[in-house]
Amino acid sequence: MKAKILFVLSLLFGLMFINAGLNKFLNYMPVPKDMPAEAMKQMGAIMQIGWLIPLVGIIEIIGGVLFITKKYRALGAIIILPVMVGVILCNITSMPGGLVMAGPLLLINLWVIYENREKYLPMVR
Template identity: 60%
Template sequence: MKYFKFIVCLLFGLMFINAGLDKFLHYMPMPEDMPEEAKQAFAAFMKLPWLLPLVGIVEIVGGLLFILPKTRALGAIIILPVMVGILLHNSTVAPAPPGIGIAAVLFLINLWMLIDNRKKYEVLVS
């Protein structure tokens, strides 16, 4: 189980590191069949020049922290707002089958790590 969790967290972290790096390097092409609402949302994000770099930094830092067992609890908290945004975007603006499925699985992995590390968060809420 320990190795399974590490592999899942490694893949999760690498996905977010990749997504964060793409915010700076723009190496992943935009899907051509993207819904018009998704294009409009992306255009709105681009009007704020600081937003995508901020999200990219959060994704890179959160992904790196998520990979390492000692910092995974912090990584899970850092990634959570981005993950909620991804899930909401994929369920409302772009509800295509592969996107919402991947978003839901990633959200469940993040939720699993939050629950798995709940003892570490007790000092924050007491």
């Protein structure tokens, strides 16, 4: 049962990040009209660095695909972790309402990392 729940959550998590990554290239999701000024200021600053948004998009797509597949889920979780930290920090500092979505995503990511902790041990030895 735990494996099935983990698979479903991993599938949804991976698809969300693939979608977010594709949006960075195709811009098909509109920016919410009620976005706080501080969040718009942060996004403007991030967009000033021309290579950052495409880099994050590529990381989200690759990490999302890897997260879906059981064999590479541990690698996908580590690849996505820095992006998740950035999402959480942006939500804490400028859009606390976004934590409703970002918090559970971080917990799913941390759960996958915890479940695969033996695979990471060679990196820290």
